[in-house]
Amino acid sequence: MTIKFYNSLSRQKEEFVPLDADHIKIYACGPTVYNYAHIGNARMAVVFDQWVRLMKSLYPKVTYVSNITDVEDKIMVAAKEAGVPILEITEKYTRIYNEDMASLGVNAPDIQPKATEHIDDMIALTQVLIDKGHAYAAEGHVLFDVPSDPSYGALSGRSRDEQIAGARVEVAPYKRDPADFVLWKPSSDDQVGWDSPWGRGRPGWHIECSAMAEQHLGLPFDIHGGGADLKFPHHENEIAQSCCANDTATDPTSFAKYWLHNGFVTVEGEKMSKSLGNFLLVHDVIEKFPGPVLRIALLMAHYRQPLDWSDQLLHQSGKLYERIQRAYEILENVDSVRNVDFKESVTSALLDDLNTPLAISRLNSLLSSIFSPEVDEALPNLKGMLEKAIEILGIDVVKDNINDSVSDDDVIKIETLLAERIEAKDNKDYKRSDEIRDELIEMGIAIKDTREGTSWEKI
Numbered sequence: 089m090t091i092k093f094y095n096s097l098s099r100q101k102e103e104f105v106p107l108d109a110d111h112i113k114i115y116a117c118g119p120t121v122y123n124y125a126h127i128g129n130a131r132m133a134v135v136f137d138q139w140v141r142l143m144k145s146l147y148p149k150v151t152y153v154s155n156i157t158d159v160e161d162k163i164m165v166a167a168k169e170a171g172v173p174i175l176e177i178t179e180k181y182t183r184i185y186n187e188d189m190a191s192l193g194v195n196a197p198d199i200q201p202k203a204t205e206h207i208d209d210m211i212a213l214t215q216v217l218i219d220k221g222h223a224y225a226a227e228g229h230v231l232f233d234v235p236s237d238p239s240y241g242a243l244s245g246r247s248r249d250e251q252i253a254g255a256r257v258e259v260a261p262y263k264r265d266p267a268d269f270v271l272w273k274p275s276s277d278d279q280v281g282w283d284s285p286w287g288r289g290r291p292g293w294h295i296e297c298s299a300m301a302e303q304h305l306g307l308p309f310d311i312h313g314g315g316a317d318l319k320f321p322h323h324e325n326e327i328a329q330s331c332c333a334n335d336t337a338t339d340p341t342s343f344a345k346y347w348l349h350n351g352f353v354t355v356e357g358e359k360m361s362k363s364l365g366n367f368l369l370v371h372d373v374i375e376k377f378p379g380p381v382l383r384i385a386l387l388m389a390h391y392r393q394p395l396d397w398s399d400q401l402l403h404q405s406g407k408l409y410e411r412i413q414r415a416y417e418i419l420e421n422v423d424s425v426r427n428v429d430f431k432e433s434v435t436s437a438l439l440d441d442l443n444t445p446l447a448i449s450r451l452n453s454l455l456s457s458i459f460s461p462e463v464d465e466a467l468p469n470l471k472g473m474l475e476k477a478i479e480i481l482g483i484d485v486v487k488d489n490i491n492d493s494v495s496d497d498d499v500i501k502i503e504t505l506l507a508e509r510i511e512a513k514d515n516k517d518y519k520r521s522d523e524i525r526d527e528l529i530e531m532g533i534a535i536k537d538t539r540e541g542t543s544w545e546k547i
């Protein structure tokens with residue numbers, strides 16, 4: 089069983105070869121805690137939880153580190169606006185983030201370091217970069233000297249002009265080069281700060297992850313992940329800092345061997361933004377839909393593709409969750425056999441660059457087989473496969489909220505007809521497939537064909 093994935097650093101699909109198969113090490117950039125998490129943050133958390141679940145099913149030991157950024161200018165603004173200490177803001181939103189993610193079936197990372205607990209490591213790393221000629225102090229700031237890094241741009245593939253444009257250059261006379269970025273910046277008396285060789289100040293965002301990843305995983309580690317929007321400048325700068333500090337600037341893989349990035353979320357085809365009023369917070373959405381339905385929705389699109397959040401997506405995810413609940417109900421008194429697996433399983437779909445749309449389509453077929461098994465003796469095996477699929481997909485099946493407008497007997501009848509219809513379509517017997525559709529309509533059941541399978545509902 090091997091995993092293949094698209095490595096953003098090499099820009100190609102590769103087979104995952106662990107640095108040490110006895111201990112897989114993964115780091116993904118976590119949230120900045122000053123507000124409720126939006127659905128884009130949730131997608132990142134669910135995608136990397138899914139990767140970690142897959143890794144943990146294959147390897148004896150996996151350490152997953154995902155940080156909390158609890159020192160940042162936006163946090164200071166939020167604390168000032170609310171008139172409370174920073175710690176009150178960061179502790180509140182860290183707790184809420186973890187609770188919201190748990191309801192989406194996201195397991196807590198093995199280690200969740202906080203930036204403020206690693207200030208000394210950041211100062212030490214910054215000092216090493218100065219000593220090795222890759223950074224310089226100026227006017228209370230310390231800046232990374234971008235032209236000193238021969239591999240800068242390796243991850244994003246950005247040219248020097250694009251790097252400068254993307255670095256959002258502010259007027260900063262202390263910068264030697266417009267692309268240079270901040271490792272340390274001064275704090276005024278009313279701002280949060282720590283003593284350092286360059287005066288009282290606070291770290292830049294990028295140095296946080298370089299310090300925490302090295303501290304908790306050692307270098308190099310296997311996989312670094314995050315949202316695609318972090319590729320530049322955040323991840324590019326992490327590579328620059330960590331590789332230059334370790335005298336391995338010419339080899340960007342000497343920080344993390346592989347880089348995985350998830351795509352962004354749109355809402356009904358529009359980019360999510362506060363000004364458009366379509367900024368979806370997990371905390372609100374979770375009030376209206378069960379966590380597992382939201383998790384399924386976030387897994388419906390392939391993780392590298394954009395995910396369009398829509399009523400239709402939620403409806404489709406809700407239907408799938410209902411089918412899973414029903415299957416558990418029907419299988420309640422069946423003993424499961426867990427040692428079986430088959431080639432076209434949910435897990436094997438995930439091995440191929442976390443192909444969740446294919447995994448969900450296979451889960452749908454598996455459910456169809458459970459509702460209309462060829463022989464009842466197949467049920468223990470089918471139950472085993474279902475349990476395995478649900479476990480790896482992280483779907484928390486709660487029994488009690490099934491819509492009971494359709495009896496279990498009718499479900500079996502409907503599913504049997506649907507199975508027959510798939511067979512008729514495979515045999516190009518469109519007359520029979522249309523007859524079955526009509527028969528279902530007469531029963532008050534509407535069906536809908538999608539790429540992930542056929543779903544049905546009571547009209």
Ligand SMILES: [Zn+2]
Binds near residue numbers: 116117118297322
């Ligand atoms: Zn980071």
